[in-house]
Amino acid sequence: MNRVRVSDRAAILSRLRDAVANFEVDEVKAACLDALEAGIPVEETILKGMARGMDIVGGLYEEDTYLLPELIMAAEAMNEGLSVLKPYLKKGGAEHRAVIALGSVEGDIHDIGKNLVGSFLTAAGFDVRDLGVDVSPEEFAGAVNDGDIAILGMSSLMTNTRPAIERTIKYLEHSNFRSSVKIIIGGASVDRKYADRVGADGYAEDALAAVRAAKKVAGSIENYSG
Ligand code: B12
Structure with a gap:
């Protein structure tokens, strides 16, 4: 497994957060791939990277810096990133749970x-x-x-x-x-x-x-x- 320094991990997650907040689709995808390559757990990449970007977007919308189109573009950027990461979500646990x-x-x-x-x-x-x-x-x-x-x-x-x-x-x-x-x-x-x-x-x-x-x-x- 790839080892990644804590500071590198934090840098990749911040990059991803900012890319979502700025709805830069290509950068979101690239940062997701870098996170995968660095061995950051997919769950962490999603929740500590992209989801934080959406929080920033929500805040900017609240203060009228962003309007609806920006919300939509950020949502699209997040979805593009998710499509890169989802295949790598760890399958674990028993099948046929509730x-x-x-x-x-x-x-x-x-x-x-x-x-x-x-x-x-x-x-x-x-x-x-x-x-x-x-x-x-x-x-x-x-x-x-x-x-x-x-x-x-x-x-x-x-x-x-x-x-x-x-x-x-x-x-x-x-x-x-x-x-x-x-x-x-x-x-x-x-x-x-x-x-x-x-x-x-x-x-x-x-x-x-x-x-x-x-x-x-x-x-x-x-x-x-x-
Ligand atoms: C993206 C977004 C949109 C997109 C949604 C795209 C989509 N397909 O989902 C679009 C542009 C369509 C949109 C529309 C609107 N939005 Co909007 N939107 C957001 C935004 C920026 C991000 C939401 C998001 O996806 N977050 C990322 C995900 C990962 O986080 P999450 O949803 O919180 O989910 C996590 C947890 O909550 C939890 N969870 C969620 N669901 C469940 C269910 C269960 C069972 C469990 C256990 C856990 C769980 O786990 C999730 C994963 O970790 C938020 C701001 C924010 N920070 O929440 C505003 C926000 C929710 N929107 C808001 C508003 C006002 C609107 C509109 C009314 C705007 C308008 N003028 O038309 C419309 C409403 C449409 C409607 N009728 O629903 C407000 C709501 C204000 C309020 N307190 O009521 C917010 C808070 C923005 C703001 N700060 O003002 N929006």
Whole structure:
């Protein structure tokens, strides 16, 4: 395995962060390849490099330096980088763990984080069903009704879509599906306190923590063999 000095590793991750923040697609791809060559774990490259770049973009948007087109270009740059790195996400863990369905909640079309969570979960051996974006409470319940789903993951990035999580949980309760699934939630608009308040079974702040949260709730499901 290639050895890389801590300072080099930090330099590559900063380069990647800045390339995403400046939506320089070619530079993002080149930095991803350099990170691979330097032996930096793919998870770290994604979360400590590219995702930090997206945080910068969010901050610049908030202060009106960036507008919507810049958000879109940064998202494209991140997706290009992810396509370079995804094939190298480590496959680990047992196959045929619990089935987990993921969706961005009603009104929310942000999906980079959700998709990342899906990729990390797949790499960890979970069977992931992607319900897409703008998923209504009825659609979440429909997915549970369809069968073998053990865990439902909901993503919300905006304060005005956060209430859709609570609505979905209430809808699952009213339609008697709540007890058949474990629920984990994430995304920039939520935190552990909110998760506890609405009665979710787990919360995670990033994709690595999402794998831990999924394993934890899966561990409490009867007949789970992971
Ligand atoms: C990229 C982006 C977009 C892209 C989305 C592209 C796409 N395909 O996803 C586009 C340009 C489409 C967009 C649109 C809009 N956006 Co936007 N967007 C962002 C931005 C810059 C980055 C989000 C991102 O991808 N981050 C990188 C990923 C890796 O991180 P993440 O999503 O947080 O996911 C991680 C964790 O949260 C967690 N996680 C996420 N989901 C889940 C789910 C589960 C189950 C678990 C366990 C964990 C988990 O793990 C993930 C991986 O580590 C954020 C700013 C920010 N810093 O969040 C604004 C931001 C979310 N957007 C914002 C806004 C306002 C909008 C628009 C309304 C803009 C407009 N005027 O139209 C629209 C809304 C569209 C809609 N209806 O949803 C605001 C929301 C403000 C608020 N607090 O409500 C933000 C915060 C920007 C800001 N600072 O103002 N956006």
